[in-house]
Amino acid sequence: MSDLIYSVSVPFKRKGKEVLKESEFILVLAIDLNWFNPEEAKNILNHAQRAGLVKRDGEIVTPAFDISSVEIPPGFRPGSDILLKNLEKKTLFDRIIERIIAGTGMEKRKVISLINKKQEELSKLVEIEVSAILVALEHGVAVNDLLEEEYEALVSPR
Template sequence: MSELLYSVAVPFKRKGKEALKESDFVLALSIDLHWFNPEQAKNILNQAEKAGLIKKEGELIMPAFDLNSVEIPTGFKPDSGAFEKKPVFERVIERMIAATGMEKRKVISLINKKQEELSKLVEIEVSALLVALENGVSVDDLIDEECAALLTPSSSS
């Protein structure tokens, strides 16, 4: 499970609610838990929405996953660098885990199988995106990001 999933689940679990106002969620992460400043907490909320971990209805947000299935480790506190932008590949894996409940090894296995089926003619990120789509996981934003990355010459690659 990802730190984002845990960070999203904690405010709901602590308050014992299935829905929270956006402002209450941000306050829980920043003021109650002292994990982030309010701006970072809003960023967490945006990332959670993009990852398909929450759904919005008016002012309320709700987890898009079964809260009861998420076991928060004792003493959990997110790593300060946990929410810096991760590579597309890692974000696809995290979304697959959150959306399907599959174990990380299973997700990676499916991606590797897809990579073999495509005779390794595409980047591993493309195979990961295809597997996510085949499993009904929302990755449209990551597709756009990966297309831009593939079309942009990089000096580091």
């Protein structure tokens, strides 16, 4: 799993709650754990929302995946490059993979293997992102918000 998924999971696990206020989430990452400064912690939260890992309703933050399926490695601390990685625009394919990992708890290698298998089943007649979306849907992972983006990519000239 990625540092982002672990970093998002820790505040919920640490507080023992399934719902946190935005300020609680940020304080755990910035003050309790001293992993980030408050602005960086807010950036992590924003990226997690864009990646579909959390949902926000006003000040309320809820995970968009089963937190109990995430096992934080002992001594985990996010790599110093997590902020740089999160500032880069991830491809649609990467974001779908990240969602499948978060939603199922599968390792990245297994997810990619399933996507490749789906691609072969479809005789490579569709884009790899479509195969990834199908794998996500087969595993009950919500990707509805990404469908429009994929549709636009399919109909626009490359």
